[in-house]
Amino acid sequence: MTSVQMSATDEMVEGFLDHASRGDLVRVSDMICYSSKLLNESGKQGWTALMLAARNGHFDLVKALLSKGCNKDLKNKSGQTAHDIAKFWGHKHIADLLVGDGKIRDILPSTGVTEHENYFSREYLSRMSDKRTDSGWLSAKQSSPETVFLLFHNLDPLVTSGPEHMNNSQAKLKLCRLKRDSVGVLLKKSDIVVVFLGVEKQECSSLSSVSKEEDGLIAWFALNVEENPSEILKIEDSHSFFLQGPMPTLLMLNEDEGGIIAQARSVLAWHSRYSFCPTCGGKTKVAEGGYKRTCLTEGCKSLLGIHSTCYPRVDPVVIMLVIHPDGNQCLLGRKKTFPPGMFSCLAGFIEPGETIENAVRREVMEESGVTVGPVRYVSCQPWPMPSSLMIGCISVAVSTDIKVDKDEIEEARWFTRQQVIDAIVKSSKAVLTMPPRQAIAHYLVKHWTCLNSNL
Ligand SMILES: NC(=O)C1=CN([C@@H]2O[C@H](COP(=O)(O)OP(=O)(O)OC[C@H]3O[C@@H](n4cnc5c(N)ncnc54)[C@H](O)[C@@H]3O)[C@@H](O)[C@H]2O)C=CC1
Ligand SMILES: [Mg+2]
Ligand SMILES: [Mg+2]
Ligand SMILES: [Mg+2]
Ligand SMILES: [Zn+2]
Incomplete structure (x- = not known):
């Protein structure tokens, strides 16, 4: 050349x-x-x-x-x-x-948004919904010595802080994985709801466990009791206790267990709130591995076709970071119940017949008086208190004057990008605190500031 x-x-x-x-x-x-x-x-x-x-x-x-x-x-x-x-x-x-x-x-056409795993979002178990109608398989699994049972008392999970459970984990607490022998007395009680959560995914089953099970599947169940069961149960772990909460204690588990809790607590909470048929007030029986309640009253409308009240409910909630038209500030608010100095994204329940985008615009207007224009979906998070799905959005304001709804919000303010970065990295200069990293509000702010996820 x-x-x-x-x-x-x-x-x-x-x-x-x-x-x-x-x-x-x-x-x-x-x-x-x-x-x-x-x-x-x-x-x-x-x-x-x-x-x-x-x-x-x-x-x-x-x-x-x-x-x-x-x-x-x-x-x-x-x-x-x-x-x-x-x-x-x-x-x-x-x-x-x-x-x-x-x-x-x-x-997929690019939206600039990629899927993000939030706390409470991880699918540690495979739900195997086809097994919910297989009563023979479910009862065989309930009798199996390999099966794992999670116990809740008034929706508080039994956890352990014992050092023997803490290997390789940064979490200070771990769910107690009980075996049939420990919960046998409860399983015999007719009023106890037992929810089938799923089976361990193949890669998380230990080989020794696989060989002992006929189909190689380790099933997990959750049960909730109203009376404190400590007296009647055989629980050998002296470090175990019911984790009172739900907030902020449920955020102390690891990511795998956060996902299990999101599923188990939401379904158990549904049973504890829907004791009777919402359509006719009659008695119901639990079916489909705890994923259905069927009315026992002959002729009840809920028995015709598919009736939504028979299945566990999920409440959609929008949670949004509103960006100032100058692109360099965002709107955060504080409820009266927040710890001093803490601000978070505005949020609210989606109403019947409403789109995600319209719910964002309505809730922001109601709570802060700010008018919102374009809205984009970013990420979502199950929130098992008791059973919401937080739909995280980012949106742009087209007006900037703030007039808060004093019933719900104590204060709402525009914060600069630098101020929220200081709050996220917990700088000594920070003028506000943010919800913890496990809350989607934290992720939305981080997403906006484009901070690296390892901060
Ligand atoms: N994961 C996160 O980062 C955050 C989660 N949240 C959660 O978002 C949820 C909704 O936020 P809010 O500001 O309270 O909603 P909101 O702004 O809609 O106001 C709540 C009020 O709406 C009414 N309401 C309408 N539908 C309801 C339903 N299905 N259940 C209960 N109340 C209903 C009640 O009167 C309630 O007092 C809360 O459960 C909260 O725990 C809120 C902020 C941050
Ligand atoms: Mg709200
Ligand atoms: Mg509201
Ligand atoms: Mg509302
Ligand atoms: Zn009924």
């Missing part, structure tokens, strides 16, 4: 990287059509087009480069991949895209 050819190639690479750096999708795509080798070319300090697009937050360009087959594992001269760069500069949605295989996600 002559020096003239060399410089022509260098010039083309330099131009290509310059377009990538500025996020010029059209020019970058044209140049790749002309020479696909450009995809993995690097310039100064070993930066590729993908790295430059990741550095500057050009999500669509990153997606296009991945779809053309560029190598996302290349490193620059500082040893950073495009993923490291996106993470460092706070482009979480790009970092998420780069960490995956880029294939499945590409089928």
Whole structure:
């Protein structure tokens, strides 16, 4: 190659990287059509087009480069991949895209939002809903020595703080995984509701347990008792106790157990609140592994077709971070019951016949007097107090004057990006405190500030 050819190639690479750096999708795509080798070319300090697009937050360009087959594992001269760069500069949605295989996600049109796992969201068990109607299988599992039972007293779970349970876990508490022998007396009682939660996913079953079970499935059940059962039960763990709460104590478990609690507590709470048929007031019987209550009154309307009152309820709630029209402040409020200094996102129940977007606009107007324009879904979180689904959104205000609804909110204020970052990192300069990391309100604020998730 002559020096003239060399410089022509260098010039083309330099131009290509310059377009990538500025996020010029059209020019970058044209140049790749002309020479696909450009995809993995690097310039100064070993930066590729993908790295430059990741550095500057050009999500669509990153997606296009991945779809053309560029190598996302290349490193620059500082040893950073495009993923490291996106993470460092706070482009979480790009970092998420780069960490995956880029294939499945590409089928969906980009919204810039990737799925985020919140506390209470993890599916540790496989629900196996088809087994709920298999009464033979359910009763065989209830008699199996391998089966795990979780016990609740008035919806407070039995947990242990014993040191022998704390290996490899940062959580200070762990759910007591009782065996049949410990809860046998309760299972014989006719008024005890036993809810089938699911089976351990294959990868979390230990091999020794698998060999002892005919179908290799370790089932989990949950039961709730109203009288304190400590006297009649055989519980050997002297460190066990019923965790009084629900808040903030339920946030002290690990992520796996948070997910189990979200399911178990919500279904048990439904049983404790719906003792009688909501349609006719008659007696009901528990069916389908605790996922249904069937009315015993002949002719009750709830027996015709599928009747929603027979199944566990979920209440949808919108929770939203409202961004100031200047893009640099967000609206947070405090309820009278919050600890001093704490502010959170506004939230409210979705009403019948209402969309998520309209519920966001109505609740923000009711609680703060601020008018909201566009609304985008970000992430959701089961909230088992008793059974909400928090639907997390980000939205933009089109008015900024605040007039709070004093019945619900004590104060609402615009906070700057820096102020909420200080609160999240618990800086000594912080002028407010935020809900803990387990609450979706915390994630919404973090999402907005594009902070890296390891903060
Ligand atoms: N995970 C998180 O980060 C947060 C969760 N939350 C949860 O969001 C939920 C809703 O927020 P709020 O501001 O209280 O709602 P809200 O703003 O709609 O006001 C609550 C009032 O709405 C009425 N209401 C309407 N439908 C209701 C239903 N299905 N259940 C109970 N009350 C209903 C009641 O009068 C109640 O006092 C609460 O349960 C709260 O625990 C709230 C803030 C943060
Ligand atoms: Mg509210
Ligand atoms: Mg409200
Ligand atoms: Mg409301
Ligand atoms: Zn009925």
